[in-house]
Amino acid sequence: MRTVLVTGSAGFIGFHLAQLLLEEGFRVVGFDGMTDYYDVRIKQRRHQMLLQHPHFSCTEGMLEDFESLHALAMAEKPDVIVHLAAQAGVRYSLENPRAYIDANLIGTFNVMECARELSVDHLLMASTSSVYGANTEMPFGEDQKCDTPLTLYAATKKANEAMAHSYAHLWNLPTTMFRFFTVYGPWGRPDMALFKFTRGILEGTPIDIYNDGEMYRDFTYVSDLVRGIRLLIDAAPVRPDAPEDIAEGDSLSPVAPFRVVNIGNGDKVRLMDFITAIEAECGREAVKNFMPMQQGDVPATWADASLLKALTGYAPQTPFREGVARFVAWYRDYYRV
Numbered sequence: 626m627r628t629v630l631v632t633g634s635a636g637f638i639g640f641h642l643a644q645l646l647l648e649e650g651f652r653v654v655g656f657d658g659m660t661d662y663y664d665v666r667i668k669q670r671r672h673q674m675l676l677q678h679p680h681f682s683c684t685e686g687m688l689e690d691f692e693s694l695h696a697l698a699m700a701e702k703p704d705v706i707v708h709l710a711a712q713a714g715v716r717y718s719l720e721n722p723r724a725y726i727d728a729n730l731i732g733t734f735n736v737m738e739c740a741r742e743l744s745v746d747h748l749l750m751a752s753t754s755s756v757y758g759a760n761t762e763m764p765f766g767e768d769q770k771c772d773t774p775l776t777l778y779a780a781t782k783k784a785n786e787a788m789a790h791s792y793a794h795l796w797n798l799p800t801t802m803f804r805f806f807t808v809y810g811p812w813g814r815p816d817m818a819l820f821k822f823t824r825g826i827l828e829g830t831p832i833d834i835y836n837d838g839e840m841y842r843d844f845t846y847v848s849d850l851v852r853g854i855r856l857l858i859d860a861a862p863v864r865p866d867a868p869e870d871i872a873e874g875d876s877l878s879p880v881a882p883f884r885v886v887n888i889g890n891g892d893k894v895r896l897m898d899f900i901t902a903i904e905a906e907c908g909r910e911a912v913k914n915f916m917p918m919q920q921g922d923v924p925a926t927w928a929d930a931s932l933l934k935a936l937t938g939y940a941p942q943t944p945f946r947e948g949v950a951r952f953v954a955w956y957r958d959y960y961r962v
């Protein structure tokens with residue numbers, strides 16, 4: 626039985642990934658610091674659900690605490706590490722930038738050190754569509770230059786990509802970095818738009834809509850996203866013998882077993898259409914509070930998802946109305962509203 630260490634296992638994406646891996650016969654070792662960036666109770670509930678599975682175990686600890694992470698990694702000897710724990714959130718990085726340096730830079734370095742010492746078969750780590758920063762050419766392809774991050778969050782994730790490339794090169798450590806595009810779905814994050822909009826609409830309180838609603842996002846349904854991660858686990862990059870060996874459209878490094886892969890729906894959805902779908906599911910109209918663009922935010926994201934398809938044969942496919950319906954149903958059930 627192959628063992629996967631999932632950091633951020635009590636988080637939104639980590640929880641869904643762990644569930645899928647357990648269903649598929651992996652042993653999953655979770656690691657999460659249960660930070661209070663958002664309601665810790667939802668994280669506890671996610672871990673409780675995972676703990677019902679005999680092949681799941683977890684440890685509470687902070688990434689910055691190398692001893693704790695290292696002890697777990699050496700005891701469990703995972704074949705694969707999927708590193709999802711991070712200080713996430715674009716807007717919060719203006720309020721508390723240090724949390725991003727600690728978790729995303731120091732923390733990710735600690736994960737890389739464990740992966741190197743264990744020579745894992747594959748290290749996979751979360752980056753973000755935010756690394757495309759001020760780029761305007763759409764859809765965003767992995768081959769674009771990403772030198773204009775607009776927030777410290779994006780900058781730490783871009784730094785993670787660079788750090789990981791160096792370790793992949795130096796230690797021949799097969800490494801995949803995912804660039805996720807606005808992930809949504811049941812058990813989602815309370816700080817993200819879908820959660821806040823649903824709560825506001827059901828409670829009848831105003832929802833803040835930035836840039837007067839002129840926003841577009843490539844919304845990616847969480848089950849599709851974790852399916853993509855699952856398939857990429859088996860697509861560990863191999864250092865090419867020569868640059869000519871790199872297939873067209875592949876982001877594989879010429880000097881390391883390293884690539885970055887977008888995981889997005891490959892669709893650009895107008896925020897107002899997304900809100901209309903939530904209103905339809907809630908059976909109520911939103912009280913809309915139109916606001917200017919937020920500092921550090923971008924008006925649009927849209928993934929070129931063709932590399933994921935080329936590597937795995939898989940393309941995310943859940944239409945946003947269906948994903949929204951599943952989220953609202955979960956929300957009503959969870960909060961009994």
Ligand SMILES: NC(=O)c1ccc[n+]([C@@H]2O[C@H](COP(=O)([O-])OP(=O)(O)OC[C@H]3O[C@@H](n4cnc5c(N)ncnc54)[C@H](O)[C@@H]3O)[C@@H](O)[C@H]2O)c1
Pocket residue numbers: 632633634635636637638639656657658659660668686687688689708709710711712713714727728732751752753754804805806807808809814
């Ligand atoms: N959700 C999205 O739309 C999205 C988009 C792009 C990238 N990402 C990235 O995907 C990953 C997972 O995101 P998510 O949406 O599941 O977020 P999440 O906040 O729900 O999950 C992250 C988990 O990491 C844990 N954590 C945070 N800091 C930690 C630390 N210093 N030590 C130990 N544990 C810590 C938290 O307790 C949390 O459970 C993150 O790396 C995030 O940056 C997410």
